[in-house]
Amino acid sequence: MHRPRWSLAVFLSLWLLAGLLPAVAQAYDASAVFDAKAGTLPLLLTVSHDGADFLGLFPHRTKGVTVRDVGTRELAERVADHLEKQTGRRPYLVIAKVSRRQMDVNRAEVDAVESAGLLPAYRAYHEQVATYVAELRARFPSGALLIDVHGQSYEPATTFRGTRAGLTATRLVDRFGPAALQGSNSITGILAARGYGVHPLPDAPTLREEPRFAGGHTVFTYGSHRPDGIDAIQLEFGRQHRADARLPEDLASAIVGFMKHHGLATQ
Ligand SMILES: [Zn+2]
Numbered sequence: 001m002h003r004p005r006w007s008l009a010v011f012l013s014l015w016l017l018a019g020l021l022p023a024v025a026q027a028y029d030a031s032a033v034f035d036a037k038a039g040t041l042p043l044l045l046t047v048s049h050d051g052a053d054f055l056g057l058f059p060h061r062t063k064g065v066t067v068r069d070v071g072t073r074e075l076a077e078r079v080a081d082h083l084e085k086q087t088g089r090r091p092y093l094v095i096a097k098v099s100r101r102q103m104d105v106n107r108a109e110v111d112a113v114e115s116a117g118l119l120p121a122y123r124a125y126h127e128q129v130a131t132y133v134a135e136l137r138a139r140f141p142s143g144a145l146l147i148d149v150h151g152q153s154y155e156p157a158t159t160f161r162g163t164r165a166g167l168t169a170t171r172l173v174d175r176f177g178p179a180a181l182q183g184s185n186s187i188t189g190i191l192a193a194r195g196y197g198v199h200p201l202p203d204a205p206t207l208r209e210e211p212r213f214a215g216g217h218t219v220f221t222y223g224s225h226r227p228d229g230i231d232a233i234q235l236e237f238g239r240q241h242r243a244d245a246r247l248p249e250d251l252a253s254a255i256v257g258f259m260k261h262h263g264l265a266t267q
Contacts, residue, residue, distance in 0.1 A: 033121045034105075035095045036128050041083060042140035042264050043091035043255065044132050044230075045076045046148045046218055048106040051097045058102060058115045066101045069151035071242040075251070076149050082252030087266045092132045096125055106148065106216040126221070133222050133230055143171065143264050146232040147187075147255075148218045153239045158197040161188050162215035162234035166207035168223025169231040176262055178207050185261040187233065190254035196241055 030036075032055060049069035060066075073095050084090045096105045098121065104112050105125045112122050129146075136144035152160065163181060166173045172180045183189050188198040199210055209215070215223075219232035241247050259266050 030124045030128070032097065034097055034125045034128060035093070036132070037090075037093045038132065038135070039080075039092040040089040041087065041091045041259075041266065042136055042142075042144035043083070043259070044129070044136060044144070044146045045079065045091050045093050046129060046146065047072050047076045047093075047095040048104070048148060048216075048218060049096070049100045049150060050074075051095075051099050051103075053097045054099055054102050055118060055121055058113070058118050060101045061104065061114050063114070064104060064107065064111055066099075066104075067153075068100060069149075072149045072151050072237070075237065075242060075248060078248035079252045079255070082249045083255065086252055086256050089266070092136065094125070094129050094132065106150075106218050108217050112217075129218070129222060134228065136230055137228070140265060143262070144230040145255075145259070145264065146219065146222055146230055148216070148232065148234040150213075150234060150236045151239065151242050152213060152236040154212070155197075155199075156239040157241070158199050158238045159188065159191065159241050160199050160210050160213035160236040162209055162213045162219060162236065163207070163223070163232070164215040164220060165209055167225045168215055168219040168229075169233060171224035172231040172262065173207070179203075180262060181207060181233070185258060187235070187251075187254045187258045190257045191250060194250050194254075196247075196250070197238070 050073040076093060076095065080091050080093060103118055103122055105122060109119065109122060113119060163169045166181060169181060180186055182200055182202055182204055184202065189202045192198045192202045213236045215234045219234045223229045223232040256266055
């Protein structure tokens with residue numbers, strides 16, 4: 001009578017272990033967490049919220065936003081291709097692969113995951129971003145830029161800038177004034193001149209931003225208000241803009257225009 005129950009217990013234990021072991025292994029495998037590639041421009045593009053993968057059996061997030069920023073991975077990759085066409089050089093890229101339903105890399109640790117088992121994966125993403133930021137600082141003393149690429153659907157025809165009202169681009173604003181963020185040679189200023197709705201508006205009287213999109217964990221962690229940071233701008237592309245086939249080339253042109261005007265090496 002005892003043998004069948006014992007077998008069942010062994011079977012269940014093995015079944016559970018078989019499920020859990022890959023989960024633990026994957027959490028430590030950086031290639032399951034993000035894609036990363038070093039570049040040659042003083043520019044790092046990060047993509048937080050376009051992942052579709054899940055790490056093992058770890059729980060899904062039950063708090064906070066879990067919607068996917070559809071199209072932002074493709075946008076960053078196509079912008080990288082257009083930058084190469086325009087300058088012969090490529091940006092650095094770090095693209096999260098894990099679904100925001102399980103891990104949100106643009107949140108502080110406490111809000112990013114709902115299982116301590118996912119923290120190594122979360123930390124691996126941020127170690128990669130930090131490594132590239134340190135490399136960019138060393139390689140480009142005249143300045144480097146991080147753009148955290150997002151999407152939003154609240155205002156489909158608007159792209160929002162988030163720098164915590166200029167804070168995460170302190171170095172840029174100190175050197176060139178608020179125009180570096182919203183003048184005619186700023187990234188959103190150039191996009192606006194090409195017909196894209198942007199917020200804040202070009203030449204707005206202050207650097208105040210829409211609170212929902214004012215800059216998240218990534219720009220706040222790596223921005224130039226920190227001694228080891230670089231200028232960091234979050235861009236939240238409206239759904240219509242992400243669906244616009246012209247956006248990748250226009251954004252690449254805007255970035256190149258911005259970099260040339262502000263002394264960031266593009267040649
Ligand atoms: Zn996002």
